[in-house]
Amino acid sequence: MDLKIPSTNQKRLVIIGGGFGGIEIARLLKNHDIQIVLLDKHNYHCFQPLLYQVATGGLEPGSIAYPLRKFMQQIPNGIFRLAEVLSIDSSIQKVHTNIGEITYDYLVIATGSITNFFKFPKEVSSKMMQMKDIPQALNLRSFILENFEEALLTYDESKKQELINIAIVGGGPTGVELAGALGEMKNNILPKDYPEIDFTKMQIHLFESGAELLGQMHPENQAKALKYVKDFGVNVWLNTMVTDYNGDEITIKDGKKIKSETVIWTAGVKGNPIIGLDAKNVLPNGRILVDEFCKIKDTENIYAIGDVACMQTETLPKGHPMVAPVAIQQGALFAKNVIRKEKGKELQKFKYTDKGSMATVGRNKAVMESNGIKMGGFIAWVAWLFVHVMSLVGFRNKITVTLGWLYNYFTYDRTLRLIIRPFKHNKED
Amino acid sequence: MDLKIPSTNQKRLVIIGGGFGGIEIARLLKNHDIQIVLLDKHNYHCFQPLLYQVATGGLEPGSIAYPLRKFMQQIPNGIFRLAEVLSIDSSIQKVHTNIGEITYDYLVIATGSITNFFKFPKEVSSKMMQMKDIPQALNLRSFILENFEEALLTYDESKKQELINIAIVGGGPTGVELAGALGEMKNNILPKDYPEIDFTKMQIHLFESGAELLGQMHPENQAKALKYVKDFGVNVWLNTMVTDYNGDEITIKDGKKIKSETVIWTAGVKGNPIIGLDAKNVLPNGRILVDEFCKIKDTENIYAIGDVACMQTETLPKGHPMVAPVAIQQGALFAKNVIRKEKGKELQKFKYTDKGSMATVGRNKAVMESNGIKMGGFIAWVAWLFVHVMSLVGFRNKITVTLGWLYNYFTYDRTLRLIIRPFKHNKED
Numbered sequence: 001m002d003l004k005i006p007s008t009n010q011k012r013l014v015i016i017g018g019g020f021g022g023i024e025i026a027r028l029l030k031n032h033d034i035q036i037v038l039l040d041k042h043n044y045h046c047f048q049p050l051l052y053q054v055a056t057g058g059l060e061p062g063s064i065a066y067p068l069r070k071f072m073q074q075i076p077n078g079i080f081r082l083a084e085v086l087s088i089d090s091s092i093q094k095v096h097t098n099i100g101e102i103t104y105d106y107l108v109i110a111t112g113s114i115t116n117f118f119k120f121p122k123e124v125s126s127k128m129m130q131m132k133d134i135p136q137a138l139n140l141r142s143f144i145l146e147n148f149e150e151a152l153l154t155y156d157e158s159k160k161q162e163l164i165n166i167a168i169v170g171g172g173p174t175g176v177e178l179a180g181a182l183g184e185m186k187n188n189i190l191p192k193d194y195p196e197i198d199f200t201k202m203q204i205h206l207f208e209s210g211a212e213l214l215g216q217m218h219p220e221n222q223a224k225a226l227k228y229v230k231d232f233g234v235n236v237w238l239n240t241m242v243t244d245y246n247g248d249e250i251t252i253k254d255g256k257k258i259k260s261e262t263v264i265w266t267a268g269v270k271g272n273p274i275i276g277l278d279a280k281n282v283l284p285n286g287r288i289l290v291d292e293f294c295k296i297k298d299t300e301n302i303y304a305i306g307d308v309a310c311m312q313t314e315t316l317p318k319g320h321p322m323v324a325p326v327a328i329q330q331g332a333l334f335a336k337n338v339i340r341k342e343k344g345k346e347l348q349k350f351k352y353t354d355k356g357s358m359a360t361v362g363r364n365k366a367v368m369e370s371n372g373i374k375m376g377g378f379i380a381w382v383a384w385l386f387v388h389v390m391s392l393v394g395f396r397n398k399i400t401v402t403l404g405w406l407y408n409y410f411t412y413d414r415t416l417r418l419i420i421r422p423f424k425h426n427k428e429d
Numbered sequence: 430m431d432l433k434i435p436s437t438n439q440k441r442l443v444i445i446g447g448g449f450g451g452i453e454i455a456r457l458l459k460n461h462d463i464q465i466v467l468l469d470k471h472n473y474h475c476f477q478p479l480l481y482q483v484a485t486g487g488l489e490p491g492s493i494a495y496p497l498r499k500f501m502q503q504i505p506n507g508i509f510r511l512a513e514v515l516s517i518d519s520s521i522q523k524v525h526t527n528i529g530e531i532t533y534d535y536l537v538i539a540t541g542s543i544t545n546f547f548k549f550p551k552e553v554s555s556k557m558m559q560m561k562d563i564p565q566a567l568n569l570r571s572f573i574l575e576n577f578e579e580a581l582l583t584y585d586e587s588k589k590q591e592l593i594n595i596a597i598v599g600g601g602p603t604g605v606e607l608a609g610a611l612g613e614m615k616n617n618i619l620p621k622d623y624p625e626i627d628f629t630k631m632q633i634h635l636f637e638s639g640a641e642l643l644g645q646m647h648p649e650n651q652a653k654a655l656k657y658v659k660d661f662g663v664n665v666w667l668n669t670m671v672t673d674y675n676g677d678e679i680t681i682k683d684g685k686k687i688k689s690e691t692v693i694w695t696a697g698v699k700g701n702p703i704i705g706l707d708a709k710n711v712l713p714n715g716r717i718l719v720d721e722f723c724k725i726k727d728t729e730n731i732y733a734i735g736d737v738a739c740m741q742t743e744t745l746p747k748g749h750p751m752v753a754p755v756a757i758q759q760g761a762l763f764a765k766n767v768i769r770k771e772k773g774k775e776l777q778k779f780k781y782t783d784k785g786s787m788a789t790v791g792r793n794k795a796v797m798e799s800n801g802i803k804m805g806g807f808i809a810w811v812a813w814l815f816v817h818v819m820s821l822v823g824f825r826n827k828i829t830v831t832l833g834w835l836y837n838y839f840t841y842d843r844t845l846r847l848i849i850r851p852f853k854h855n856k857e858d
Contacts, residue, residue: 004582004625043574044847060489067846069622079625082578082848099582134849145472149511153433153528193498196433196508396836396844403832407825415825417496418473419511420563421850 002100003037003081010035010077013338014095014102016085016274017110018045018068021306021327023393025108026075028335033342036078037104039097043068043082046134047392049324050401052174054137055144056181057416058408061134063400066393085111087275090299106301108334109274109288113307113322116268116285120245127247128265131174140264141416142423147261150424152196158259162248164202165260169242169250170267171208172215173359176225178264179206180362183232188412204234205258207250209241209267214359214367216321221367224376228361242267269322271308283310287319292349293337294330305330311350320352324391329353360384363409431529432466432510439464439506442767443524443531445514445703446539447474447497449753450735452822453760454537455504461768465507466533468526472497472511475563476821478753479830481607483566484573485614486845487837490563492829495822514540516704519728535730537763538703538717542736542751545697545714549674556676557694560603569693570845571852576690579853581625587688591677593631596689598671598679599696600637601644602788605654607693608635609791612661617841633663634687636679638670638696643788643796645750650796653805657790671696698751700737712739716748721778722766723759734759740779749781753820758782789813792838 005012011034015022018040026036044065053059072080083097088107095102115132117125129143130136144166151163166182168175182204191199206213206229212222213229213236229236237252244251250258271286281289281297287310290296294303294311306327310319320326330350337347356370358380366381368374375383385405392398408414434441440463444451447469455465473494482488501509512526517536524531544561546554558572559565573595580592595611597604611633620628635642635658641651642658642665658665666681673680679687700715710718710726716739719725723732723740735756739748749755759779766776785799787809795810797803804812814834821827837843 001582004584042848043578060491061849062489062845062847065847065849067622067844069846070842070844073621138849149472153430155433192502193496394844396840396842399832399836400829403828407828411825413499413825415496415499415823416491417498418491418494419471420490420494420567 003083003097003102005035005037005079005081005102008035011105012037012103013106013108014039014104015108015110016040016095017112017306018042018071018080019048019110019112019306019327020324021331022108022110023068023071024328024331025110025305025335026072026078028332029077029338030075031077032339034077034338036075037102038068038072038078038080039083039085039095040068040080041082041084042133043080045071045393047397048132049173049388049391051131051134051137052178052181054134055131055140055178056185057141057414057418058181059401059404060416061138063397063404064392065134066397071393085274088302089276090302093301104301106338107303108294109296109302109304109308110306110327110331111272111274111308112327113269113286114272115265116270117265118268124245125265127245128169128263130265131178132269138421139423142419142421144262145417145419146422146424148190148194148197152194161201161203162259162261164197164199165205165258166203166262166264167205167207167250167258167260168264168266169207170265171206171210171213171236171238172266173357174266175206175208175264176213176229176359176361178266179204179229179234180232180360180365183229183234184362185414186233189414189417193417203258203260204232205237205250205260206234207237207240207242207252207267209239211239213238214357216357217359217367218369218374220374221369221376225359225361225367228365228367231365232362269307271310273308277302293347294334294350303334305334323357325355326352358384358387432512432526432531434464434466434508434510434531437464440534441466441532442535442537443468443533444537444539445469445524446541446735447471447500447509448477448539448541448735448756450756450760451537451539452497452500453757454539454734454764455501455507457761457764458506458767459504460506462771463506463767465504466531467497467501467507467509468512468514468524469497469509470511470513471562472509474500474822476826477561478602478817478820480560480563480566481603481610483563484560484569484607485610486570486843486847487610488830488833489845490567492826492833493821494563495826500822514703517731518705519731522730533730535767536732537723537760538725538731538733538737539735539756539760540701540703540737541756542698542715543701544694545699546694547697553674554694556674557598557692559694560607561698567850568852569691571848571850573691574846574848575851575853577619577623577626581623590630590632591688591690593626593628594634594687594689595632595691595693596634596636596679596687597693597695598636599694600635600639600642600665600667601695602786603695604635604637604693605642605658605788605790607695608633608658608663609661609789609794612658612663613791614843615662618843618846622846632687632689633661634666634679634689635663636666636669636671636681636696638668640668642667645786646788646796647798647803649803650798650805653796654788654790657794657796657805660794661791698736700739702737706731722776723763723779732763734763752786754784755781787813787816
């Protein structure tokens with residue numbers, strides 16, 4: 001079996017991964033004299049920053065997913081294959097996938113990141129929920145709702161407490177945004193849906209091993225975010241390392257135990273490298289060492305961009321932050337360098353333009369910083385909405401998300417409280 | 430374990446099933462002196478007539494599903510339980526569910542219908558797709574898309590034909606609407622998504638054992654629908670009984686075989702009765718015999734409404750059609766009779782008001798008939814859209830569906846071509 005990619009006179013660029021970086025390359029090399037083959041194990045691009053809204057019933061998966069085949073309709077020199085890459089063999093310039101193999105002239109690894117449970121063994125990590133893709137977000141949505149259904153039937157008060165509590169591990173943007181969304185649900189929606197549950201007893205815990213939330217942001221914004229999250233009734237545990245979880249109780253470093261049937265791990269990601277790379281170029285955290293052209297060290301024509309790439313610089317010895325703008329800018333750099341090469345121009349080195357960062361914490365509240373400007377509150381929140389809507393791929397998704405948010409905002413509601421595929425039973429099997 | 434339903438001085442009405450009929454009862458008995466307990470195995474009401482649009486990527490599940498807990502917020506005397514009913518015991522007025530048991534004063538069985546494969550054994554029927562609930566519609570969406578992905582990799586022309594063909598068994602409204610939607614996709618969307626597949630070779634087959642499509646409608650409309658479906662390139666097989674299916678090929682009565690990896694069975698439904706009813710009151714097709722008050726024969730306080738009920742009359746010896754309006758009207762009758770009983774008034778008998786029927790066949794084309802008026806074409810299509818939007822539960826769903834349709838109409842697109850949960854691999858395991 002092979003991938004049935006026609007041979008042309010053009011050089012062939014194989015991109016592994018249709019995330020932010022991968023599609024940026026395809027977009028910029030559209031109509032250029034190169035054959036683009038995009039591989040992804042899903043047939044859609046997923047706008048990961050809004051996964052927490054899918055998990056909390058604010059948006060449907062279709063609002064944050066965009067079909068890659070529809071995207072590729074605009075790229076006449078592009079071909080898409082739904083394929084899972086198994087390994088690469090750089091000596092013969094080949095990618096092995098679950099549907100066959102393909103040769104390349106250029107290869108870009110844009111596989112992003114996966115959850116990093118660090119030293120937790122499988123029997124602990126498998127009891128926690130993740131939120132890195134759409135099925136995981138839908139599982140989380142089902143799981144939380146299933147726990148409420150179970151809680152209201154439970155006579156055992158301790159068990160009930162376990163079922164209604166939610167714990168989030170990791171105080172980065174994902175953890176903070178999720179905590180805010182859950183705090184909003186606790187205040188506005190859940191008491192009406194489940195009048196038999198006393199939601200004043202519901203605890204939302206947010207654990208952060210560092211000394212502050214949103215570690216990358218300015219201390220002023222960190223303080224604001226902390227205040228906002230607390231205002232939503234979230235219990236924030238700073239300087240608190242989670243050391244164990246048995247499915248019912250979290251253990252933190254000082255031995256204290258906190259009950260929660262739902263634990264969402266947002267405390268770490270790691271690169272998602274490909275088998276077949278020289279081991280010395282893959283860091284223990286799964287990121288691949290690249291030079292300032294995003295080329296993988298010791299290779300001729302293999303590149304890595306985005307979360308999976310680690311470009312160590314003097315100011316960033318651990319590489320760039322694992323966020324969408326880096327992936328997009330590295331994708332753009334790679335694409336432009338391919339064009340420069342065609343034209344015999346000198347290649348450019350990567351220079352990251354940090355456009356700032358932002359995080360929302362429930363309705364009307366967000367923090368953002370950009371080019372030395374810091375903002376909080378309502379204006380930051382509107383800016384957050386705007387930036388996220390504009391970053392979505394596809395006109396329909398932009399409209400759907402905007403209208404969904406308008407509806408949710410004015411009704412104080414999130415109507416997608418649907419257990420389409422029950423998860424809990426499967427998990428417990 | 431029990432359902433933790435508080436005991437009150439009120440009589441308790443237990444409704445099994447939150448479909449069209451079940452929620453109509455709860456709506457009309459809101460604020461009356463009766464305790465309403467609504468049981469459903471899903472936590473949402475599903476607008477089944479639009480499931481085919483979920484399957485074909487035109488709508489998201491959240492647009493046609495409405496959370497039952499949100500619905501019950503409006504019913505102060507109502508309680509919802511996510512529960513699967515296992516059986517009833519009328520001698521002690523008890524319902525047994527997977528989460529415990531509950532007693533009732535009145536019981537209404539509103540469990541609707543399930544797919545009826547008639548005499549096909551499990552090894553045949555399990556190879557066919559169904560479309561009676563949201564997970565099934567999503568599985569069908571995934572399955573069709575997975576088959577196209579596989580088709581373009583296949584060198585074997587015969588296998589490729591199998592993979593791109595789609596067969597629908599049953600020429601009722603569901604089959605006709607699905608055939609129209611698929612015909613539209615074949616013409617407008619699929620060739621752009623899969624430029625490597627020659628969709629002129631794709632065959633959409635619609636098998637109907639009777640002499641015409643839309644058996645319940647006027648012959649003029651039947652002829653129109655047949656023309657519309659054929660205009661979309663669908664191969665219609667009238668008077669054609671499907672006798673076997675092996676996963677690759679359908680066999681029809683005269684022994685002829687038609688290749689298709691996707692076979693969607695819409696040729697029959699049957700009542701979905703409850704264990705514990707007197708067997709002589711349950712017909713072989715699963716429908717429960719009721720009198721003109723919807724009361725199950727030989728019972729004092731157990732009722733059945735909608736698809737699962739069969740009220741045999743002189744003009745309708747097989748009972749009423751299994752459609753939403755019957756369920757809604759029977760639910761309304763039951764609710765009003767409960768109120769009449771309270772007030773000591775005489776109970777009313779059920780009288781079905783047939784508001785007519787309609788079916789759409791892709792863009793701009795539909796047939797409808799109501800009160801002796803027959804219409805086809807664009808006006809009928811607009812009427813179809815209007816009636817369906819207005820029948821959806823919830824303002825958000827009305828808006829989402831309207832906008833989704835407007836988008837799809839003007840762009841000739843359906844953007845939800847997403848394989849969120851691959852189905853094929855699981856099916857083949």
